[in-house]
Amino acid sequence: MLSRTADSLFWVARYTERADFIARTLEATVRLTALPHAYLGERNEWESAVDSAGDLTLFRSLYSQANEDTVRDFLAFSPVNPSSIRSCLEVARENARSVRTALTSEMWDALNSAWLELKSFDTAMSSQDFSRFLDWVKRVALTFDGSAYRTMLRNDAFWFTRLGNALERADNTARILDVKCHLLLPETDGIGGSLDYFQWTTILREVSALTAYHWVYRQSIKPMLVADLLILNRQMPRSLANCYEILVRHLDLIADAYGRRGPSQRIAATQRARLSGATIEDVFASGVPTFIGEFINDNNRLGTAIGEQYLS
């Protein structure tokens, strides 16, 4: 397969996943900031949404303060922000167009219709319309991903979309943890029902895992278990551990098909070993911020390695 084709497939999947993540972040933040002030504490939750889903420096250069209007504009619609929902859907569609024949018609339809429909949303929408808009974005990602699962041949084209999807998911989950890890410090444990409770449920909502949490742990929400679910639990689709299961599996399929292994396979396998060998107690012992910081760097390194090995 042409490297350019693989590159486009990889980025189509990454940008679609990113659009979905930003929609979830906005949704969770709208919900959190609707709580009475007493539950919220001093932090500006809108700013923290930008921090995990975008580029805070770029945001500050464009807006004087972080509030619902400015963050909504920046994360959902800004053409200047390369990771706004609009930019993500546009880049995904542009990449898809340049490799039209490598996609199934269902995948193309999903992105092309989304791109056409995007123009019909008025950016000055009411909060009710905005929540419908966010639902729509999540549906686009579902339709695209579902089309990929249901219609693509199981060959390298499919595998590269899976890599893009899993690498982006891992990055997104890690970014949430990075921004919110002060909430996961063990000393805050035990203050159930405090303002942090709503922060944790917000985190779980961002990765659509609130219900899953209860099914997995069958107890009330505790920061250490939230961290376990997001970092180490392989049942959880967006956990770092599961993302690396997927990355290793698809990198192996590619290596077997091409008859050659390289740095990508090694980096992914090392990370998976690290995640499957650890307990959440180990992670807390070494410090969550350090662990997540290292993870984000290593995950970027894997992205670079895949790029050098296959996409250029």
Added chain:
Amino acid sequence: MADTAFDEMDGHKNGGPGAVRPPYARLRTWLDETPGEIFDARRSQAELFFRRVGITFAVYGDNEASERLIPFDVIPRVLLKSEWGLLERGLKQRVTALNAFLADIYGPQDCIRAGIVPAELIHRNPQFRLEMMGVRVPHNVYVHIAGIDVVRVAEDEFYVLEDNARTPSGVSYMLENREAMMRLFPELFANHRVAPVENYPDALLAALRSVAPEGRGGHPVVALLTPGRFNSAYYEHSFLADKLGVELVEATDLFVKDEVVYMRTTEGPTRVDVLYRRIDDEYLDPLIFRPDSALGVPGLMAAYLAGNVTLANAVGTGISDDKAVYTYMPEIVRFFTGEEPILRNVPTWRCREPDHLAHVLDRLPELVVKEVSGSGGYGMLVGPQATRREIDEFGRKIKHSPEGFIAQPTLALSTCPTFVASGVAPRHVDLRPFVLTGADEIQIVPGGLTRVALKEGSLVVNSSQGGGTKDTWVLDGV
């Protein structure tokens, strides 16, 4: 013109009532018996079908929401097998001559010494590629894919209007039109034996593989080189690459090392043996041609001249479909095949010759005048449909640089029944069959692309000038 033209359904000229010609007998009944609502419904289905597939080829440049669909007419254009047989022989003869002419021009130049074509017409022609002198191309094939524009003026009178020997396009419409017709009107195919065209991609692939550089046999790697998704024919490029099962490459996907062309793939560099290029000569290689070309591959010409990659079509074929060279085609066919041309050339006056010029200037209102370097229906004067002012203006342009123009009598192109706002009416058509030349044989899928001038009386069928297309049938008996 419609009133004096040959109508392919009714046969008659002058608009009088005539007997329906045999190839159209069943279609006539079908047109008469099918209720108008059915046609309306089918036509909107056809529109929908093309819009769906067309999404990718119709979206243009800045105003990305704008879609340009080439109108499709649901009434097919029909040729009998016997008529097609004549055309096929004529086309094969013509393309054989084109290839022999190119091999001679870039080789011994016998045809110049024999006085068939004037030397300065070749050597001063911007389409002449000096780089190609003395170069041997595999199996002496220069024009692997030709789109020969043919018009009909009477029952058995066909003329070649133009030989497109560079990067002719439109074959995707030929294939998609048939696909649409088979979906919309399966009943028509049940009572007509229509020769299939769907084997075109296979025939094209076989032709391309057959001309791979020597020693690269077995499994030569073919790729289709496109200028990219902003090119207006990008849809066709991606469509064909998909049907051929070959990579659709852009310049950045290719690189040349030690005079060998490689494409960058996920499995590392892969050698490319044959490039079906849909990029003009001037843009192929910035080291040799236009240095500002971002569409080209540096070193591609060196690899080509070293014989390590085959380009289809070859570099320099523009000299054979040049409008000035066209006027010499009957002599060229005779010289290289030793036969009388089966297909006629439209009689043409070359304004570069003083007596021709005087004649042309005298009779401008009756003539079609074309710029030698023009294409796509641009830069031409259709005398009978032009205003006095347009004619005067064009006259001045011709006097200013006579060598840039040729003139032809206005041909009464045949008409075919076509859906228009007011119902079904005759409209002028032409035909572009696609001729494939490989190492051992010339192949033409039966039919081609029929273009139709949708404006009443108009003779210009180009899509850029409001032309549409039709499915083209070659009937196996009636």
